[in-house]
């Protein structure tokens with residue numbers, strides 16, 4: 001938690017930090033500047049610093065432009081060495097320019113004023129590295145001098161003498177900005193959050209970490225201004241995209257963000273504790289800390305495309321793009337027959353398709369699918385003047401022997417071909433003609449060539465051992481009888497029926513994707529010769545083609561291409577990890593076989609019906625790597641009024657589980673409304689319009705999955721009473737499973753009972769739905785909820 005404010009928004013001391021109460025003599029009455037002028041003065045001081053920073057940035061931009069031009073000039077020299085050098089320079093300067101040209105909304109956002117440190121060592125960013133104050137830094141009379149002031153920003157900036165103007169938020173020297181608390185202040189006396197836009201400083205908010213001290217900076221008493229930066233950030237209206245929290249990361253979150261990358265960092269925390277935010281900031285931190293190592297890419301796996309679009313702006317705002325791929329679990333399969341899956345299976349079908357038992361079924365299907373289509377009954381060829389024939393039985397024996405072991409089916413085709421040739425050769429009897437091994441070998445290779453050249457042999461092979469695609473095998477599983485054969489003793493009849501029906505659908509479901517990916521691994525991709533790139537004849541003459549960079553490719557395109565070609569990553573971050581099914585864990589695990597991991601989740605929010613089975617699959621994916629565990633305990637999203645209501649459902653969903661502590665209160669209790677005659681349309685429209693009128697940002701309406709379309713129609717075109725037409729974009733209707741990870745200023749939940757009854761994990765899904773609001777929550781109940789006279793559903797009563 002943030003420290004208590006020492007001075008409130010009017011500039012007066014408040015709480016225990018009051019100068020007079022703590023026995024610190026204040027300056028004489030009358031000489032104290034008015035709160036407004038104090039604030040103005042402090043803002044003015046930060047403005048001066050920001051001006052210096054921008055002047056320095058402009059110099060750096062000039063330098064970068066010079067480098068680019070210089071590099072271009074070198075390009076005209078034309079020797080291969082100069083060209084390679086030019087390419088590297090253009091790349092570096094381009095990255096630099098890109099960053100600098102970005103007029104960040106708040107390029108500079110923090111400042112810490114520090115006591116003298118224990119030792120005098122400086123880090124590479126020019127700041128002193130000591131965390132603890134030097135002996136004697138505080139005088140016996142409780143006064144102290146500020147020895148160092150650091151400004152924290154999105155990227156580091158040094159002045160011309162290599163003194164730090166801005167410290168990168170990820171640098172070790174910036175850690176005290178996030179870690180210092182009044183209990184363990186270290187060297188920090190004052191922690192300041194600076195609000196700026198472009199080149200203008202708009203405001204400052206201070207926390208005093210050592211309120212008992214009277215500290216002086218350049219002979220003047222250190223002032224403290226503000227209302228609490230964290231609370232100000234939390235109270236802001238939510239839009240359609242997530243904001244970074246770089247200016248207000250809290251100590252327990254900072255520990256996770258900066259945890260060493262080795263092995264597995266495992267983070268649990270209830271709704272709103274900042275798990276997603278922390279995961280994103282951690283990606284940026286890891287890149288900063290060891291860019292070379294993570295050039296292998298960082299993959300962030302997110303549960304839904306909605307959450308991907310909600311969060312994907314955060315990394316660019318932290319100055320990171322390109323190396324990090326944020327992907328929904330439904331779009332992880334990259335094969336040509338893949339795509340973005342957004343369909344959801346019924347809970348019963350999903351339960352079968354996500355289960356680890358599917359692995360056995362898929363193994364059978366991958367091999368069994370060879371029998372599909374028009375399988376020729378016999379193979380006939382003419383070789384060495386003889387008619388040779390392999391009948392059904394012989395062919396079955398050969399196939400079984402080729403399929404022995406676990407190698408991918410598509411890669412076994414050469415082996416099957418060789419076994420066919422062996423059988424034909426044996427039948428030809430030609431092997432006994434020569435005793436000389438060299439002559440026999442020659443004869444055999446002539447035989448193989450002859451047979452292979454025959455069209456009938458080639459077309460037989462194509463039909464008998466076709467190249468299988470994951471999609472074709474999945475489609476084959478839509479046949480109930482066939483699926484029953486492949487899943488004998490694994491799935492029961494009901495499960496087979498449900499799964500087969502779901503495979504018959506044209507659209508891919510989120511759960512299909514993990515199956516496609518598994519099939520891809522079981523089938524393998526045959527090696528094909530790479531098509532040669534078109535060569536410019538002139539370049540071939542000079543040999544320059546190999547040396548020239550592909551000039552038409554921008555940095556962004558290059559990053560995208562690399563991301564597409566990449567199948568394994570250096571670090572994998574799994575968000576909402578509690579939702580991954582066993583089959584999805586296998587898919588994600590394949591992308592991080594040699595990676596380090598960050599896994600964030602909350603078991604109480606799991607929509608998967610069998611958490612133990614999923615945990616076993618997770619442990620298999622993460623292997624024996626050691627785990628480092630963290631818990632986040634503070635709910636930054638929900639006001640306490642909303643959190644209290646949600647805690648009732650948590651007690652039902654996971655008896656004994658502890659709810660995170662909410663830090664804000666709005667004074668607005670959740671509102672309940674029972675739908676008239678069981679038809680919720682009227683109540684939904686009225687309540688949604690009411691909420692639109694009350695909050696500035698978005699209103700999320702969470703309903704059971706099967707109600708989505710109906711409620712979208714009901715709320716189409718809705719605006720606040722007398723509100724502008726643009727309001728319509730502020731209402732978003734979501735199925736219960738789609739609400740994962742998202743948040744809205746106000747949430748309207750329709751029928752808790754319907755959501756809870758949707759699946760065996762329904763209560764946990766309801767817990768998710770009830771924890772999406774940052775300000776207000778309204779619950780509309782139907783008769784199924786058994787509401788009391790106040791409209792409070794049975795499930796939510798005390």
Ligand SMILES: Nc1ncnc2c1ncn2[C@@H]1O[C@H](COP(=O)(O)OP(=O)(O)OP(=O)(O)O)[C@@H](O)[C@H]1O
Pocket residue numbers: 230233234243244245248249250253269270271272273274275276277278602605636637740741742743771
């Ligand atoms: N230190 C912080 N400063 C400001 N805002 C914060 C901080 N930590 C979290 N938040 C805000 O709290 C909200 C919840 O954060 P986030 O979505 O990361 O939580 P979560 O743990 O992933 O929640 P859930 O489990 O419900 O998905 C976000 O709006 C986030 O920006």
